Amino acid sequence: MSVGREGKGSNGCIRCICWCYCLLFLLIGIAACLAYYFYTTEKAQAPTYDIQSFQVKSLEVQPDFSLKTEFEVEVKTNNPNKNIGFKYGENSNISVLYHDSVISSGKLPAFKQDPANTTVLKISLSGTSEDEAGSLQDDMKNNKSNGEISLAVHVRVPIKVFVGNFDLKEVLASVSCDLVVDNLEEGKTAKVLQNECEPDVEF
Ligand SMILES: *[C@@H]1O[C@H](CO)[C@@H](O)[C@H](O)[C@H]1NC(C)=O
Numbered sequence: 513m514s515v516g517r518e519g520k521g522s523n524g525c526i527r528c529i530c531w532c533y534c535l536l537f538l539l540i541g542i543a544a545c546l547a548y549y550f551y552t553t554e555k556a557q558a559p560t561y562d563i564q565s566f567q568v569k570s571l572e573v574q575p576d577f578s579l580k581t582e583f584e585v586e587v588k589t590n591n592p593n594k595n596i597g598f599k600y601g602e603n604s605n606i607s608v609l610y611h612d613s614v615i616s617s618g619k620l621p622a623f624k625q626d627p628a629n630t631t632v633l634k635i636s637l638s639g640t641s642e643d644e645a646g647s648l649q650d651d652m653k654n655n656k657s658n659g660e661i662s663l664a665v666h667v668r669v670p671i672k673v674f675v676g677n678f679d680l681k682e683v684l685a686s687v688s689c690d691l692v693v694d695n696l697e698e699g700k701t702a703k704v705l706q707n708e709c710e711p712d713v714e715f
């Protein structure tokens with residue numbers, strides 16, 4: 513008798529665990545389907561980027577006439593999607609160019625951007641660039657800037673798309689910005705006269 517009852521008891525327990533697992537898998541399945549549904553129906557839109565400030569921490573012409581730069585840039589980014597979020601990966605690059613040569617570079621902080629979230633990223637950039645015809649130091653020396661300095665900002669960052677708790681796919685996004693500032697002077701925040709960023713990303 514007692515043996516039979518015991519057997520029944522453990523059988524019932526196994527059955528119960530079985531059901532729990534089935535239910536769990538079912539729930540995970542439903543959640544994954546919902547995530548995929550939102551992803552496909554919403555059609556992920558690229559985040560927007562807006563360079564808000566451009567601070568010159570250092571700008572020094574070295575004895576060999578190379579230019580040493582240190583900038584701090586604030587970029588406002590908005591995720592326009594209602595259900596889709598983005599995870600910005602570690603392995604990113606951002607560079608500032610003057611006449612196609614990189615004068616400063618750095619990386620974005622890795623961060624998670626929830627749906628409909630707006631965040632301002634603070635990014636530190638630094639670099640040294642050679643003195644050559646048409647270089648920034650050359651143009652500054654010859655007083656060619658005329659209160660307007662045209663720069664380009666290039667960003668490459670791996671972005672993981674997520675919905676709820678599900679990571680769906682990873683893409684490599686590149687963003688190009690045309691940036692015009694009034695002046696570059698050590699210790700000053702340059703006035704951003706023009707700022708247009710074009711994200712190039714396929715989700
Ligand atoms: C960024 O630059 C580093 C080093 O130059 C490189 O290893 C990495 O792959 C680059 N990342 C992207 C997304 O281009």
Ligand SMILES: *[C@@H]1O[C@H](CO)[C@@H](O)[C@H](O)[C@H]1NC(C)=O
Pocket residue numbers: 623624625626629630631
């Ligand atoms: C956006 O996300 C960032 C980082 O996760 C968070 O610090 C910030 O408070 C969020 N902003 C809003 C408006 O929810």
Ligand SMILES: *[C@@H]1O[C@H](CO)[C@@H](O)[C@H](O)[C@H]1NC(C)=O
Pocket residue numbers: 655658
């Ligand atoms: C540079 O140009 C500005 C106006 O464009 C002028 O006021 C200034 O005197 C010039 N400086 C030099 C060193 O030539």
